[in-house]
Amino acid sequence: MLTDRRPLEPLVSALRAGERSPTALIDDCVARIDAAEEEVQALVPESGRRTRLRREADALATRYDDPATRPPLFGVPVGVKDIFHVDGFPTLAGSSVPPTAITGRESTAMRRLLDAGALHFGKTHTTEFAYFEPAPTRNPNALGHTPGGSSSGSAAAVAAGMCPLALGTQTVGSVIRPAAFCGIVGYKPSYDRIPREGLVSFSETADHVGTFTADVAGAARAASVLCDGWDPVRPDERPVLGVVEGPYLDQATPAGRAGLEAGADALADAGYEVRRVSMLDDIETVNDRHDALTAAELALSHAERYAEHGDQFADTTADLIEVGRGVGVDELVDARAAAREFRTRIEDRMREAGVDVLLSPAAPGPAPEGIDDTGDPIMNLPWTHGGVPALTVPCGRVGDLPLGLQAVAPFGADESLLAWGEDLADAVADVGAVDG
Missing domain, CATH: 3.90.1300.10 (Amidase signature (AS) domain)
Known part of the structure; x- marks a missing residue:
């Protein structure tokens, strides 16, 4: 190492x-x-x-x-x-x-x-x-x-x-x-x-x-x-934590889920209230919408550059640009509007569940072997799609490979998330090896 x-x-x-x-x-x-x-x-x-x-x-x-x-x-x-x-x-x-x-x-x-x-x-x-x-x-x-x-x-x-x-x-x-x-x-x-x-x-x-x-x-x-308008806070109380469950979590590997559970157990042992929150039952739709949105906007961002230097783009990048060029204007407009609505959905579900922070794996599992594949971002996609703040801290290992615990807060609550994050990180710092 x-x-x-x-x-x-x-x-x-x-x-x-x-x-x-x-x-x-x-x-x-x-x-x-x-x-x-x-x-x-x-x-x-x-x-x-x-x-x-x-x-x-x-x-x-x-x-x-x-x-x-x-x-x-x-x-x-x-x-x-x-x-x-x-x-x-x-x-x-x-x-x-x-x-x-x-x-x-x-x-x-x-x-x-x-x-x-x-x-x-x-x-x-x-x-x-x-x-x-x-x-x-x-x-x-x-x-x-x-x-x-x-x-x-x-x-x-x-x-x-x-x-x-x-x-x-x-x-x-x-x-x-x-x-x-x-x-x-x-x-x-x-x-x-x-x-x-x-x-x-x-x-x-x-x-x-x-x-x-x-x-x-x-x-x-x-x-x-x-950050624009940074206003540091010192929360008086610990956050109530919500472990995300449902089809979204099913996208993680057994190692990723084991790391999440080990982190949740460590936080409960440290005195945090940890609840289970079922949400994102339509994660496949969210994933598809985000993929179409980003492909279309990549094609727009690189339109002039791609027209002049398309033969110098890597095949993987060129392929996504071609996919993006096939996304219609109406589909793009709808996807942008849906992303804004999705942010409200996240916040509404957190409010209903009575939680301040959502917890999930920061990746499906540990880093894949080889450097020809950078790994799957699927566990981060909904929080990026909604534009809400996210933090990952180390939480367990599979052999020499670290795992991360992902913590998400409502839009604009960055100051609270980072203030809470120090204690969250300390509470899971001693999580050791998990089953891979």
Whole structure:
């Protein structure tokens, strides 16, 4: 295993207090690249990375020589999924399409991180245009297994200890699933809570910007910088938890369901009220609708690029674009409206059941063997379709492979979800091996 996770929150405290210098941290992170990157392949290659980062870290330390003035992410190296535009760096998007055809203004999310004192550690590998054509990245827990997709490199870089924070995106399951596969924390906010400007779009209706960290407190710190209107809360009471049951849960493997049950048992032992919530009986319809919606919007997003460079798209991506081109306008309009209605359905069912947070597997099971298949995002799809916030925390293992517990809250309740998430993560942290 090549894992070496660095919790973000204590690191930020040390950097801002002057107990650790940004330059020393950069040296540690680059040393970790030297130790693990040849096998993990999380990062898009960059000539002179150490020199650039040391220069930027030195300049940051000079600019904020007084600890009292240091911004919230002072000196934090951030890996950036290579569909985000970053000034001075080409966007390759995991594709053979020329970078000159994938240009755009710098990502708003990236700009917010830089303004908060973060350092751009480098681009991380992604599947082509954030779909299924795999990246070269491997799972640091078991190199013969996928790290998940499409935010493959971001999840693996955090899990391998190369950087303590990374940006990703989720259109179906591309933050929560790879975070679970790699044994770290993944956070997908409520739809549009983190601005999407400045990234290569897949689906206007379903794209979410999300983060990877080793700790929930770190995810909350990053969210306070990235999310619009962040207003931290300290809930007075523990949430009532609802374990999702029904056809949706039947999509998970026995290992995925065993991990969920082990997590639910640990939470009940910790004093949480855990209820069973039957819902999503029409999950097949929801799945089909989301698939049609995202395929159609992928075709729209890439229409001009595909017309000019279609022969340079991977077959898997081109095939989905062709499917999307066959989705009619009326079907697309209906699917967009249904996604908004589905969000209300989730919230209504949670209210009826008297629960604050829904629990489910973060993936069908552990990471599949091989790197030619990034795994199935099916367990994340309904929550992405509804645009509600989701968090995954490590919860059990099958051999060397981590499992994740997915926690979902009502739309806009991101602050509560992350505040609750720290204790939830602690309560399931000691869940050990489960039956695979």
